[in-house]
Amino acid sequence: MNEWWSGVVEQFTRCFIEEDRYMLLVRGIGVTISVSLLAVFIGIVIGFFIALCNLSKNKVLKTIGGIYTDVIRGTPSVTQLMIIYFVVFATVRWPKWIIAGIAFGINSGAYVAEIIRAGILSIDKGQTEAGRSLGLTAGQTMVGIIMPQAVKNIFPTLCNEFIVLIKETAIVGYVGLMDIQKAGDFIKSSTFLAFMPLIGTAIIYYVMIKLLTLGLKKIEESLRKSDIR
Amino acid sequence: MSEMIEVKNLTKSFGELEVLKGIDKTISKGEVVVVIGPSGSGKSTFLRCLNMLEDITDGEVFLDGQKINDSKTDINSIRQKMGMVFQHFNLFPHLTILENITYAPVKLKKMTKEQADARAHELLQRVGLDDKASCYPVQLSGGQKQRVAIARSLAMDPEIMLFDEPTSALDPEMVGEVLDVMKSLAESGMTMIIVTHEMGFAREVASRVMFMDDGLVLEDGSPEQVFNNPQNERTRGFLSKIL
Numbered sequence: 001m002n003e004w005w006s007g008v009v010e011q012f013t014r015c016f017i018e019e020d021r022y023m024l025l026v027r028g029i030g031v032t033i034s035v036s037l038l039a040v041f042i043g044i045v046i047g048f049f050i051a052l053c054n055l056s057k058n059k060v061l062k063t064i065g066g067i068y069t070d071v072i073r074g075t076p077s078v079t080q081l082m083i084i085y086f087v088v089f090a091t092v093r094w095p096k097w098i099i100a101g102i103a104f105g106i107n108s109g110a111y112v113a114e115i116i117r118a119g120i121l122s123i124d125k126g127q128t129e130a131g132r133s134l135g136l137t138a139g140q141t142m143v144g145i146i147m148p149q150a151v152k153n154i155f156p157t158l159c160n161e162f163i164v165l166i167k168e169t170a171i172v173g174y175v176g177l178m179d180i181q182k183a184g185d186f187i188k189s190s191t192f193l194a195f196m197p198l199i200g201t202a203i204i205y206y207v208m209i210k211l212l213t214l215g216l217k218k219i220e221e222s223l224r225k226s227d228i229r
Numbered sequence: 230m231s232e233m234i235e236v237k238n239l240t241k242s243f244g245e246l247e248v249l250k251g252i253d254k255t256i257s258k259g260e261v262v263v264v265i266g267p268s269g270s271g272k273s274t275f276l277r278c279l280n281m282l283e284d285i286t287d288g289e290v291f292l293d294g295q296k297i298n299d300s301k302t303d304i305n306s307i308r309q310k311m312g313m314v315f316q317h318f319n320l321f322p323h324l325t326i327l328e329n330i331t332y333a334p335v336k337l338k339k340m341t342k343e344q345a346d347a348r349a350h351e352l353l354q355r356v357g358l359d360d361k362a363s364c365y366p367v368q369l370s371g372g373q374k375q376r377v378a379i380a381r382s383l384a385m386d387p388e389i390m391l392f393d394e395p396t397s398a399l400d401p402e403m404v405g406e407v408l409d410v411m412k413s414l415a416e417s418g419m420t421m422i423i424v425t426h427e428m429g430f431a432r433e434v435a436s437r438v439m440f441m442d443d444g445l446v447l448e449d450g451s452p453e454q455v456f457n458n459p460q461n462e463r464t465r466g467f468l469s470k471i472l
Contacts, residue, residue, distance in 0.1 A: 129282055130319035130378075134333035134385055135309030144336060148323045 015196040021187050025204060028183035032208075035101045035179065036166045042105025043165070044158075047112025052142075054117050065113070072110035078171045080107050085175040100172045108165050115161060119154035120146055152223050159216040163209055170205075180204050232294075233258045233389060233420055234279065239288035241274055248274045250444035251288070258388075261415045262422045263431040263452075266441035267467060272424040275441065276391050279422070280311045293388075309337065312382030316394040318374040320366040320381070326353070327362040330381045339385065352380040356410050372403030376410050383414075390414065392423040408434075428471060432456055440464045 016022040053065030072080070084103035085096075092099070123146050131141030173182035184201030188194050234256040241249040248271045256262055264272045277283040279290060285298040297307050321329050330352060331345035340348065353359040356376035358369075366374055375395055382390060392411065396404045408430050415421055415434050425431065431438055431452060438455040440448035440463075448455050448464045456472070459465045 124317075124319070126315055126317050126319035127321065130313075130315065130321070131333075132305075133280060133282060133308055133311075133313035133315075134382070135305045135307075135337055136333055137305050140336055144332065145321055149321075 011193055011196050014191050015187050015193055015200070021191075024178065024183040024186060025180060025200065028178055028180040029204065029208070031097055031172070031177055031179040032166065032169055034097050035104060035169045035172060035177070036162075038098065038101025039104035039108055039165055039169070040162055042102060043108030043112045043161075046105060046109025047116050050109060050113035051116035051120065054113060055120060069110045069113060072107055077104070077107050077168055078174055081171060082174055096175060096177050097172075100169070100175060100177055104165060104169055107168075108161065111161050111164075112158065115154055115157045116150070119150040119157075122153050123149050155216075155220055155223060159213075159220070163212065166209060166212070167205065231258050232256075233260075233292065234422075235289075235291040235294075236279070237289040237291075239275070239278060239290060240286050241271075241278055241283060242286045248444055249278065249286075252446055254439070254446060254449070256389075256420070256422065258420055259418055259436075260420055261434055261436045262439060263435035263437070264422065264424045264439045264441055265426070265428070265431060265467075270441045271444045272441050273393050276393050276422060276424050279391060280308050280313060282313070309339070309385050310388045312379075312385060312387035312390040314375070314378050314382055314390065314392045314395045316397050318366075318371070318378045318398075320374055320378055322366050324365075325362065326358070326364050326366070326369070326377050329366070329377060330384045333381075334384050337385075345384070348384055349380070352383050353377075355383075355413075356380050357406075370403060371399045372406045375399065375403075375407045379407075379410055379414070389420040389422070392421065392425065394424050394426070396425065396427060426471075428456070440467065442467070 016025075050065045050068050053061040054069070056062055056065075081100065081103045084106065085099055089099045089102075120142075127145055127149065128141055131145040132138070136144070169179060170181035172179050173185065178186065180201055184197040187197040187200075191197070232255050234254075236252050236254045236256075239249055239252040240247065250271075252275060264275065266272050274283055278285050279297075281290075281297060281304050288298075290297050292307055292310065295307070296302060297304065320326075321332065324332060327346065327349050330349040331340075331342070334340045334345045334348070335342055339345075350359055350362065353362055356379060358373055358376055358380070361369060361373065361377075366377070369377065379390075379395075395411065396407050399407065404427070408427060411421070411423070411430075412434050423431075423435075433452075435452050438448075438450065438452050439446050440455060440459070440461070442463050447461045448459055455464065456468065459468060
């Protein structure tokens with residue numbers, strides 16, 4: 001038992017303490033969070049516009065929205081990431097994390113668009129008619145009447161999408177970014193130990209997402225509070 | 230009396246189905262027109278074409294001489310002059326009663342927030358619901374919701390009010406309170422077009438009754454003429470079933 005324990009301690013020290021290797025993971029957390037936050041922001045903006053395109057009566061907009069969703073959903077995100085990084089932004093000297101954030105944002109936008117579209121469609125058509133019959137424009141009705149109601153329906157599904165997105169960013173190693181996953185992998189190859197770094201990586205992701213889930217639940221509850229029954 | 234609404238050869242199709250088959254009507258200022266007829270006769274569609282909630286397939290509709298189904302016409306400014314009350318009220322659930330009423334006038338810069346609030350309280354008093362100003366729609370009964378919906382439309386100071394089966398979704402004991410509000414509105418001189426199944430109300434309040442069936446207006450006259458001496462066979466058939 002003692003021998004086993006001292007083995008564990010030794011492995012832990014080699015993986016995380018020696019040569020300040022834990023700093024790799026700490027920086028990795030920063031990278032994962034930055035890429036995810038940027039991607040979430042871009043994803044919501046793109047998602048909102050693509051949702052409006054998909055709901056529009058205009059054939060051109062509808063086609064654009066349809067192709068976007070179709071292409072993004074039909075290709076792996078790692079392929080998209082590599083195309084954006086090595087092809088689209090090949091000559092642009094921006095920080096890697098920004099380009100990765102854009103790539104994941106473009107990817108997420110397609111899924112967010114479907115979530116927002118469903119949320120808007122869940123609001124009774126009579127709400128739009130009432131708004132328009134008062135003389136509000138289509139835009140005013142969307143922003144002032146439909147969206148405030150749709151947000152409550154959209155929020156929980158959107159949270160789920162963001163959790164998926166954070167885990168999806170574990171592939172940024174493909175374009176040379178040292179996120180949590182890549183940091184764990186790096187420690188694995190420099191110490192020749194697999195168990196500690198990989199389980200450590202998993203625990204960091206798990207705790208991050210757990211904290212996020214709890215936070216989002218709180219927000220959701222406060223959104224629901226305004227539903228006076 | 231001046232012509233307010235002029236409808237020329239109005240037709241409306243949903244795909245292959247022709248719902249309105251050519252309607253020519255003129256409605257003057259101050260008239261209270263009640264449109265009756267069996268389900269599926271096109272009454273509601275007719276009403277919804279008047280403020281373009283339905284696209285007009287063919288024909289023309291004019292408000293105060295301005296063609297509304299013209300791509301150059303700003304339909305939003307036309308709609309500000311035409312209030313509409315729906316069968317299912319369609320109050321905005323995320324806004325208080327007061328905000329439901331003030332939202333459009335303030336947003337469309339017809340009034341300041343203070344003016345709109347004052348006007349809303351005045352209208353709520355008129356429909357007997359000023360004590361509910363800070364409630365949310367879920368806290369109101371059906372009849373109360375519909376009275377608020379009427380107040381909401383009136384807040385835009387419309388020239389004409391359209392009612393699309395305003396009492397059809399209400400419990401029977403709540404129909405009266407809504408009809409009372411509509412009656413006093415008619416007495417105040419508002420031009421109104423009402424699609425309804427309330428024949429008693431039509432007899433008492435309407436200045437003109439139209440009977441529609443199968444996409445056409447088959448009978449058009451004073452309540453006495455239409456109810457007591459209908460000319461068309463189908464009008465007689467319909468009235469004998471419901472009266």
